[in-house]
Amino acid sequence: MLKKxxxxxxxxxxxxxxxNIQEKYIRRCIELAKNGLGTTYPNPLVGSxxxxxxxxxxxxxxxKSGEPHAxxxxxxxxxxxxxxxxxxxxxxxxxxxxxxxxxxxxxxxIENKIPNVVIGTVDPNIKVAGNGIKKLIAAGANVxxxxxxxxxxxxxxxxFTFHKKKRPYVILKWAESQDGFIAPLEILRKALNExxxxxxxxxxxxxxxxxxxxxxxxxxILVGTNxxxxxxxxxxxxxxxxxNPTRIVLDPKNRIPKDYTIFxxxxxxxxxxxxxxxxxxxNVNFEVxxxxxxxxxxxxxxxxxxxIQSVIIEGGRQTLQTxxxxxxxxxxxxxxxxxxxxxxxxxxxxxxxxxxxxSISNDELIIARNHD
Numbered sequence: 001m002l003k004k005x006x007x008x009x010x011x012x013x014x015x016x017x018x019x020n021i022q023e024k025y026i027r028r029c030i031e032l033a034k035n036g037l038g039t040t041y042p043n044p045l046v047g048s049x050x051x052x053x054x055x056x057x058x059x060x061x062x063x064k065s066g067e068p069h070a071x072x073x074x075x076x077x078x079x080x081x082x083x084x085x086x087x088x089x090x091x092x093x094x095x096x097x098x099x100x101x102x103x104x105x106x107x108x109x110i111e112n113k114i115p116n117v118v119i120g121t122v123d124p125n126i127k128v129a130g131n132g133i134k135k136l137i138a139a140g141a142n143v144x145x146x147x148x149x150x151x152x153x154x155x156x157x158x159x160f161t162f163h164k165k166k167r168p169y170v171i172l173k174w175a176e177s178q179d180g181f182i183a184p185l186e187i188l189r190k191a192l193n194e195x196x197x198x199x200x201x202x203x204x205x206x207x208x209x210x211x212x213x214x215x216x217x218x219x220x221i222l223v224g225t226n227x228x229x230x231x232x233x234x235x236x237x238x239x240x241x242x243x244n245p246t247r248i249v250l251d252p253k254n255r256i257p258k259d260y261t262i263f264x265x266x267x268x269x270x271x272x273x274x275x276x277x278x279x280x281x282x283n284v285n286f287e288v289x290x291x292x293x294x295x296x297x298x299x300x301x302x303x304x305x306x307x308i309q310s311v312i313i314e315g316g317r318q319t320l321q322t323x324x325x326x327x328x329x330x331x332x333x334x335x336x337x338x339x340x341x342x343x344x345x346x347x348x349x350x351x352x353x354x355x356x357x358x359s360i361s362n363d364e365l366i367i368a369r370n371h372d
Contacts, residue, residue, distance in 0.1 A: 022090070025049050025056075026120045026147045029092040030155050032061040032070070038217040038242055039064050042307050044093055044123070044159040048074035050114070052087040071095055071105040075112060088116035092152045094123040094145075097132040106132045110139045118144045120152035124163040158219075158310040161330065167300040169310040171218065172320055172332040173211065174347065175202040181341035182317060182348075183230070202337035207363045209239045214333070216242025220270075220303060220311040224250045224319035232260050235314075236267060246270060246308060250299070250319060252291045254278075272302055296326045320348040329370050338362040 032047030040046075040062050048070035050058035057080070060073025068076070071091055078084060095105035095117070109117060117136055122145065123129060136143050153160055158169040176182050184200055201208070215221055216237045223235065228249055236244045247269040249262050254277045256262065262269050265283040276286045285306075289298040303311060313320055313329075323329050332350060352368040359365075 021054070022118050022144065022147045025051055025088075025090040026092060026118065026152070028056070028059070029070075029090050029120065030148065030151055032059060033092050033155055035061050036063055041065060041219050041309055043069075044125075044156045046070040046091065046093045048089060048091045050074050050078055050084070050087050050089050052083045057083055057087065066101045069096065069102060069105050071108060072102070075108060081112070084112045084114050087114055088118060089114045090118045090120075092120040092155060094119050094121070094128055094130070095132045095136070096123070096128050097135045098127045104132075104135075106135045106139075109136060109141065114141070116142045116144075118147060120147055121145075121149045124160055126163070157330070162304070162309040166304055167328075168220070168303050168308050170300070170323060170329045170331075171214075171310065171312045172323065172329050172348075172350075173214070173312050173314050173334070174317075174320060175207070175335040175337055176347040177202055177337055177339050177341040179340050179342060180347050181344040182315065182346070184341050184344040202339060202341075203335045203363050204337070204361050207335050207337075207360045207365070210360065210365075212237045212240035213242070214312060215245050216240050218245055218310040218312050220246040220248050220308045222248035222250070222299070222311050222313045222319070224316050225252065225255055227314070227316045227319075228256050228260060228262060230316075234261050245312070246306075248272065248299075248303065248308075248311065270302070270306065272299060294326075296323045296328050300328065317345050317348055324348055324350050327370070331370070332366075332368045334366045334368075335360075336364040336366070 028049050029047035033045040036045050043062060043065045045062065046069060047061040048059065049056055058074045058078035060070050060077055062070045071089065074089065075084070089109060095109060097104050097106045119133065123132065133143055133145060161167065161169040174182050221235050223233065227233065235247045244267045247262055247267055249256070249269065249271050251271055252274040254273055263284060265281060267283065269284045270287060271284065272287045272289055274288065274291050276288055278286060280286060287302045289295070289302065313323060332352060352366070354369040354371060356367050357364060
């Protein structure tokens with residue numbers, strides 16, 4: 001029997017008390033799932049809780065692609081497996097019904113004769129997309145779907161965007177001065193850096209550490225040619241513990257010197273250019289697009305082809321503005337430093353809605369969501 005939120009088939013009624021209980025345990029599933037942020041790609045974030053007589057007897061989350069899913073970890077954590085036949089399993093996302101790197105979670109639930117299954121939201125992946133629910137119902141399980149659905153969808157905003165929109169979740173990020181510049185004039189930059197290519201910092205060390213945390217949570221980071229030539233960045237997470245994102249570099253005219261850090265083979269790197277002058281290396285791949293038309297769409301198509309579900313676009317201005325002008329972005333994360341540049345490269349022009357603001361020492365962080 002399938003139950004959709006508070007609308008129940010076969011004239012059965014769920015009281016508000018029961019609904020609140022189900023939401024309580026789905027909320028715990030969401031909390032558990034967040035532990036996997038940045039480590040489960042290309043899989044979604046999933047948490048699971050097993051309850052017997054209103055007491056949690058097992059819980060788990062998906063930690064890494066290729067390793068056991070949340071439901072498996074939850075079942076394995078139950079000390080007395082005989083209780084499973086009288087329990088309810090809660091899961092933030094529909095259990096998988098297909099063989100991937102691991103067996104289907106539906107089969108595990110069925111094999112352990114868990115009679116009740118409560119699901120936060122349906123999996124949009126075409127390999128699942130309701131098939132897990134159908135399989136559980138066919139096996140005789142009582143299935144309820146649609147509890148804290150908005151929160152569960154938000155949890156997997158990257159995964160959902162990838163499968164529904166056929167592109168990665170796009171995060172715009174930049175830092176600007178109090179007077180609206182993201183970089184000083186070239187002559188000032190050279191004076192500050194003594195002619196060595198490296199960044200001129202606008203934000204404080206705490207904001208920079210936060211950016212490295214963000215990098216560890218997303219699958220890729222994208223910058224343009226001038227950013228690489230000016231800063232020779234590593235684009236890694238050296239100020240945070242976690243996985244390095246794939247480096248995406250736009251180099252339409254192949255101007256970036258081959259002795260720059262992006263060619264060091266230490267991190268997976270994709271160079272998107274107008275023509276290929278080099279062959280693929282161990283950890284560096286080259287892709288060609290037409291920079292004269294629909295650049296943003298073509299870039300995202302390349303990332304989708306490489307199974308990249310999320311990308312932070314860190315600059316420079318022209319690269320950021322390309323995505324803003326085409327309205328292809330999901331979040332903007334903008335730092336305002338406590339300094340003035342007076343002349344240089346202006347910050348991108350963007351209209352922000354759904355804004356939240358945070359203080360990071362003497363920096364201000366603005367986060368905005370782009371709802372179509």
